[in-house]
Amino acid sequence: MLGRAANGVYWMARYLERAENTARLIDVGFHMALTRGNKDSQEEEWRSVLVTTGQDEGYLEKYSGFEASQVFNYILRDKDNPGSVMQMIENARTNARVVRTSITNEVWEATNEAWMILRDLLARPVKESSLGAVLSEIRKQAMLVRGAVDGSMLRNEVFNFARIGTFVERADNTARILDVKYYVLLPSVAWVGSNLDNVQWDMLLRSVAGDRAYSWLNAGSMDPRGIASFLILDGRFPRSLVFSYDKIRSNMAGLAKQYGHETQAHELVRDMGARLHALSVEEIFETGLHEFLQEFISATIRLGSAIAADYRFID
Known part of the structure; x- marks a missing residue:
């Protein structure tokens, strides 16, 4: 197998797994912040999410403070964030396209559909009231691609x-x-x-x-x-x-x-x-x-x- 194809399949899977993991981490950060009684404690929870994902330095170059919607929108969809969930899904699709002849139609279609659904979902800033539904959809789409890999390849x-x-x-x-x-x-x-x-x-x-x-x-x-x-x-x-x-x-x-x-x-x-x-x-x-x-x-x-x-x- 050519190195370029191996690289594409490997990173397609890594980016999808990373997107799902990041969505899970944001969900936990959101619920943890809700249990905190004051603003400083809530902001500390969101800072910890950025630290875990390795995005704290990039975030602080653009923003000050750790207000909830500012943090989760940065991680989910900020165009200045190369590690955003949307960028991960974009990278997964790009890699899947490179190796399209090496993967099944089911895997390509699941990856492409995940990209289209999440592109539309993250086209506008996510509100706190809809955050849970957005994170659930990210997890769902990543798992659907993984299921296509397991079930068709x-x-x-x-x-x-x-x-x-x-x-x-x-x-x-x-x-x-x-x-x-x-x-x-x-x-x-x-x-x-x-x-x-x-x-x-x-x-x-x-x-x-x-x-x-x-x-x-x-x-x-x-x-x-x-x-x-x-x-x-x-x-x-x-x-x-x-x-x-x-x-x-x-x-x-x-x-x-x-x-x-x-x-x-x-x-x-x-x-x-x-x-x-x-x-x-x-x-x-x-x-x-x-x-x-x-x-x-x-x-x-x-x-x-x-x-x-x-x-x-x-x-």
Whole structure:
């Protein structure tokens, strides 16, 4: 498979996953802000959303203060924001168009329809009263494309690159959300590991669609250490770090079988996967959750770079 085609499928999947994750994060930020009693606390919640998405610097170059509609419109649709949800959907469609002969009609049509629906939905500033409906539509459209990939594509290298893109993005997103929870949302690092503010922890789980699954497994007990273990080490949860790396490893193995050899990226995936399976949450907390997550994020970035180099992606 040509590097340009592999790059297109990989980034199509990454941008769609990122758009869905961002919509989930905005939804949580919105509901978290509603629970805060004063303007400063509400603005802090919106600042944390910008920090998690890595858009705080760009935002502050254009705006001062963190008023709700200003923040979520910047993340959703601002033309000066290269990381906006609308730009992600545009990028996903552009990549899908590049590889249109390599994907099924169902995948192309789902991606193109998502772009058309969201282009119209985000053509004008989003009001607070309609924010929930807009975010729901973004999640829905991303999931429809993912469903088309899963339901219509051959299990070949195209499918493998799409899945690898999805789970590299997902692993990075979950790690960043968990890291920001500890170092932005909590009022003091002295409270790390405490039972402080169960509402925030519940919202954290909602941001990765894990609130109900965690409740089923833990009888509703909101324990920060248990939540960290769930999001990092529970292989049953499809947005955990270990689940994401297991899927990356599986699809990387598919590429090795199809191409007849392994690459540096295979070694990186195997090493991180083995480390995750060998760790306990106690060991993670002993060495420092923040330090572990920062190392994980850096390793995932290196993995993405290795995949691009090994399979000759074209920027």
